[in-house]
Amino acid sequence: MRLFSRDDPSSDDELNCGSGGGADTFLPLRIASVFIILVGSTFGALFPVLAKRTRWLDERMPKALFDFVKYFGSGVIIATAFIHLLDPALEELGSPCLSEKWSEYPYALAICLGSIFMIFIVEIVAFRWGTKKLAKLGVGKIANDDHDILAQPQLSALGEKEKSINSGNTDLEINQTPRSLGDIGTNANTHRVQEGERHPHSGEIVDSALSQIVGVLILEFGVILHSLLIGLTLAVDPDFKVLFVVIVFHQTFEGLGVGSRLAHMELPPRFRYVPIWGALLYAITTPIGIAAGLGVRTTYNPGSTTASIVSGILDAFSAGILIYTGMVELLAHEFLFNREMIIGSNGKLAYAIGCMMLGCGIMALLGRWA
Structure with a gap:
C-alpha cells in the first residue's frame, strides 16, 4: 500500500521524515470503517466456505458460480502480488527519506526473490517430513511409485x-x-x-491434507501482512475517502480469493474447521490494522523513514509469497496439472481463464487509487 505519492508536487516540500503524526480528519468515519470493512471481508472470505459446506446452498448454487469465485479469486491474488505489493515496496524502499545506500541496490526485488525461494523450501520441507508423520496418523498418504x-x-x-x-x-x-x-x-x-x-x-502428495493446509497457510500469511498494512495506512492517510471506498472492494474481492481456496480444501473430519478459522482470521486482520492505526495516529507518520523501511520490507516479502502462491498453487495446479482442464472442453477452459483475467483486471484497476 502506498504511504506517500512521489508524483504529488507538494510531497517534496511537505514530506515529513520525522516522527509527526498522520491525518486526523474524518475520525467518526475512520472508526466506522473498522466495522464496514469487517463485514465486507467476512462476507468475501466466509461465504464461499459456508456455501460449499451448507447442503441447502450447495444444492441450489450452480457449479459455474463456484468456479467463477474460485478462478476470479485466483486472478485477484496474482494482481495483488504485483500491483498492490511489489510496486508499493519499490516506492517505499526508494523513498527520499531513506539514505542513499537504499538506492544502490534493488532491495525490494531482492527481498521478493528471497521470499519466493524461502516459501519453496518451506513447502519442500513440509512435504518430505510432515507428510510422512501425517501418513502414520492416517491423515495423508505418500506416493510409493x-x-x-x-x-x-x-x-x-x-x-x-x-x-x-x-x-x-x-x-x-x-x-x-x-x-x-x-x-x-x-x-x-x-x-x-x-x-x-x-x-x-x-496417494498424491499434492492432494494430501498437509499440502493443502501448508498452501493455504502460506497464502493467508502473505495476505494478512498486506491487510494489516492496509488497515494501518487507512487509519492515518489524508486521502481517506477515496482510499476507504477502494479498500472496501479490495478486501471483499481478496476475501473471495482466499475463501474460494479455503472452500475447496478436502480435509479429514478432524480438520473440518480449518477453512472457517482461516476465513475469520482474514476477516479481522484489516480491522485490527485500522484500530491499531487509530490508536497511534498522533505519533505514527506513514511517510517517516522507519515506516517506509518496515512497510517496504513487509510488502516485498508478502509480494514474493503471493507470487509463488499465484504461479504455483493457483495457475500451475489449477490449469497445467489439472486433468479436468487439460482434457476438458475448450469452453470450460476459456470460462476459467476469463474469470481469472477478470479478477486480475479489476484488482489491477483498483491499484490506480490504492
Whole structure:
C-alpha cells in the first residue's frame, strides 16, 4: 500500500521524515470503517466456505458460480502480488527519506526473490517430513511409485502403453490409437486397474491434507501482512475517502480469493474447521490494522523513514509469497496439472481463464487509487 505519492508536487516540500503524526480528519468515519470493512471481508472470505459446506446452498448454487469465485479469486491474488505489493515496496524502499545506500541496490526485488525461494523450501520441507508423520496418523498418504507422483493420468499414458508392450500384457488394446487426450487418460486408467495398481489420486502428495493446509497457510500469511498494512495506512492517510471506498472492494474481492481456496480444501473430519478459522482470521486482520492505526495516529507518520523501511520490507516479502502462491498453487495446479482442464472442453477452459483475467483486471484497476 502506498504511504506517500512521489508524483504529488507538494510531497517534496511537505514530506515529513520525522516522527509527526498522520491525518486526523474524518475520525467518526475512520472508526466506522473498522466495522464496514469487517463485514465486507467476512462476507468475501466466509461465504464461499459456508456455501460449499451448507447442503441447502450447495444444492441450489450452480457449479459455474463456484468456479467463477474460485478462478476470479485466483486472478485477484496474482494482481495483488504485483500491483498492490511489489510496486508499493519499490516506492517505499526508494523513498527520499531513506539514505542513499537504499538506492544502490534493488532491495525490494531482492527481498521478493528471497521470499519466493524461502516459501519453496518451506513447502519442500513440509512435504518430505510432515507428510510422512501425517501418513502414520492416517491423515495423508505418500506416493510409493512413479505413477503416484504423476497428478495427471494422461501424462504417463504413453509410458504405460510402452510398459504394457514390453511386458507382453495384452489386456490393453495397444494397437488402438487414442483419438484425444481423454482417450489417453481413459486407456491409462484402464491399464492401471487391470494391473491392480492404485488410482494415482489416492496417494498424491499434492492432494494430501498437509499440502493443502501448508498452501493455504502460506497464502493467508502473505495476505494478512498486506491487510494489516492496509488497515494501518487507512487509519492515518489524508486521502481517506477515496482510499476507504477502494479498500472496501479490495478486501471483499481478496476475501473471495482466499475463501474460494479455503472452500475447496478436502480435509479429514478432524480438520473440518480449518477453512472457517482461516476465513475469520482474514476477516479481522484489516480491522485490527485500522484500530491499531487509530490508536497511534498522533505519533505514527506513514511517510517517516522507519515506516517506509518496515512497510517496504513487509510488502516485498508478502509480494514474493503471493507470487509463488499465484504461479504455483493457483495457475500451475489449477490449469497445467489439472486433468479436468487439460482434457476438458475448450469452453470450460476459456470460462476459467476469463474469470481469472477478470479478477486480475479489476484488482489491477483498483491499484490506480490504492
